[in-house]
Amino acid sequence: MSSEPIERRVSYIGDRLRGSQCIICGKEYFRGKNYCGKCGRKSFGKMKDIDFFYGQGNLEVSTLVNQPTNRFIKMGSYIYGIVSFNEGKTRVPGRLTDVIIKDGETDISCFEGKNVIPRFRRRYAVGESDIIPTISLAFTVADGYYPHQKYEIHNPKKEYETPGIVGYGVYTSKFRIKEGNMERSVPFIDEDAVTAAVEAGKMALIHSGIDTSLIGKVYVGSESNPYAVNPIASKVVQVLKLGKEEKTCGIQEVDAVDTEFACKAATSMFKDASSLVYYPKINTTCAMTIGADNSQAAPRTELGGELDHFVGFGGSAFIFGMQDVIAEVEGWYSCTSDTPDFWRRDLQTYPRHGGRFTGEPAYFKHVLKSCNSLMKQLKLKVEDVDYFVPHQPNIGFPVKVARQLGFKEEQYEPSLKVANFGNVYSGSSPIGLAAVLDVAEPDERVVLASYGSGAGSDAYSFVTTSQIVEKRQRQKFTVYSQTKNENLEYVDYTTYRRLKHGL
């Protein structure tokens, strides 16, 4: 049984690793404190809020835990130790995550003394009906797959007339399963759609360099929210401190909502985000749209198990605004029909799908319709488009649909990431878009066509700006770095199922 008030208090501090610092003597504390123990009463009102969310610590001492307490048993063996921040001004307990300790592995000395980064993860396993506990006292090594990056706020330089993307981020996990010519991203056991959404949002903030208080609306699209009722968006807002922070009551002044429409839950909101930041009467400077999924699939031997060959894990986040835009939204077109080609009933663990019908009357009809209509509306010819980004449920469909639309390989190939990450459901076409924005030059046109079972498709046209190049320097954790990375770890099918099932 979990306690709602305790979960709120622990995650409020722990998800962000909030602390305080005495401005008189500089002493730091993990957790908030109204006065400094050293300076006493004179420090009342002189304590500054700090947090270690974007910080880098050092794993001072560590030990292997191979007989965890009950709630940690599903994690298997892990490394636990003391992490110091700011040259030992603050020390916190921490667990290394994203490390699979093999049976009989004893030498963990390679981790000691390493710089580590706090990561937002699930805390431990609880009952299926309990609140899911989270914390950022999980750490990964700074010289590994996930680099340490500071979050620096840049003052906007330029105002645009058209809304567009001002920053974006992609997060996929360190683990992969490789079968044939396909690699797929596998969550670590303490990851889920919520942690992926937070990571993607964090990457988008780092890339955009905007002040988090400027975000007025957050959309999180997912079909694998671990809760049937309780938004992912509220967690994202709290952890990333989106919107203006109202400290006295611990509230963020921001609107946040989850959306669901199979794999198009995020792309559908691109237009809403764009419209909102464009709306003149309300000052919503920025809106964030996240698509994140721990894409669900039944085991291969069960009904619907075919999906188990394609599903991935990860998230993408796009921040829309009117300042320092890197890609303007040129136009959009969406279409919808009642075509239930993929569904999951309430209380069912895994989705099912319509087999061979998922292609012809479902995916192709909607994607072709939205793309053709958008191009007609904007009077675009195929050769006016530099990059085409389709939804990528498998390797075959996106290539086939691109060819049917008349696109050449050089136009669609840069966006195809399904062979690297698998189908990231709500994050699928947005990750393709991010891959293209990672390499696009200024004044290039990108057409995206998402697909969501049920069914519908959103087509967008973006035109890149000159600022795309300068902002690129701010992001080390690019799509490329997540596909070609020496620290990727490959797991077998059994491990993949265990990790994917989670805590």
Place this chain on the structure above:
Amino acid sequence: MRLQKPAIIGIGRTKFGEHYEKDPETLIEEAGLQALDSAGITRKDLDACYLSDYFLQVTNKIGLEEGFFSELLELHVPMEKTRSFSSAFLNACHGVQSGKFDFVLVGGMEKMTDRWDKIRDDLMLLEDPWSYYAGCTPEANHELLLKGYIKKFGIYGKQLEKLYLALAKISVKNHQNATKNPNAQYKRSITVDQVLKARNKSCKALGLFDFAPISDGASALILASQEAAKLCSDPPIYVLGSSSATDYITFPSREDRTGFMANTLAMQAALKQAKVDIGDIQIAEFYDQSTLLEMISLEDLGFSNKGKAWLDIDKFCEESYCFYEIGGRKLFVNLNGGLKADGNPLGATGGAQIFEVVKQLKGEAESRQVEINGDLPKLGCVSELEGFGTKAYIHILGRNQG
């Protein structure tokens, strides 16, 4: 006002181990009766009772121990419950010293095996929740303390092997001592090889034979004012010094993570109160939740210099003595087998530690009895910890009034 000197006039304990058939009330009854009998008084002589347990609320759903005890004794005197036996004992001492009480029963009990499947999680209640949230276990901090110690004092190679061996010998010694203790949980000797093999199996520096077990048990004693003690036939054992100190619960937040400051502070205060020198202490019961804590206690309590305890006990290691020889003096530690072999039913553990020192000082320890240069020991000390060095209690006991 002259403070009364508290004196222990009776003491009792159960066997430690697994008491599947017995509930906690039965255990404390057994220990309490022994204590009353050995004191030669009856329950009706008692002015107050101080009880201790950590987990009865959790393990046995008993939330108001005093009420159970009142019913057990059919007594309505003041009763208070604390966590550790030492805490109850210290409070009882205060009651006696103030002159408020003449006869006080101190009793501790624990029934850890009643919640076998969850007790390791329960033990985390004694550490800070953030460490628990980050994945800490009851053993993990011992490992971190050891790692930090090795790092701080630059111990490596052959020296490190020597340190590990010293720790293993501590376990061997304690098990050896327990073979002579009829109440011990593990009355069998072990070898260095067994300790090392268990470490290999655990894939860590410390293994199964380095850690104290989970136990059931109870202990009790009768504390009297020196005036009241005079009425008893047996000469009592006096509490010359009794003190405690407290440290942050969050181990990573502590200044020094290679020892327990609270233990040092409590010892200094107790020595001062007892007006004795540390060199006069001949026997000691340390809180060896792990072999490491026995070694660290030598430093924290001032018997060895910081970073040097493992060198001080080198001779003990080589010759397999049952005592440490530090600075030319013999120090007998954990003659009952320590927490490692005697058992560690948390709320009762301190009682068993005091039990041993009292028995040794009185010359009633039978086959365990030690003599120093042909004489019975005169001074002994008991060190009990709560949590991972969060609270420390020291009691200095002596045959003479000091």
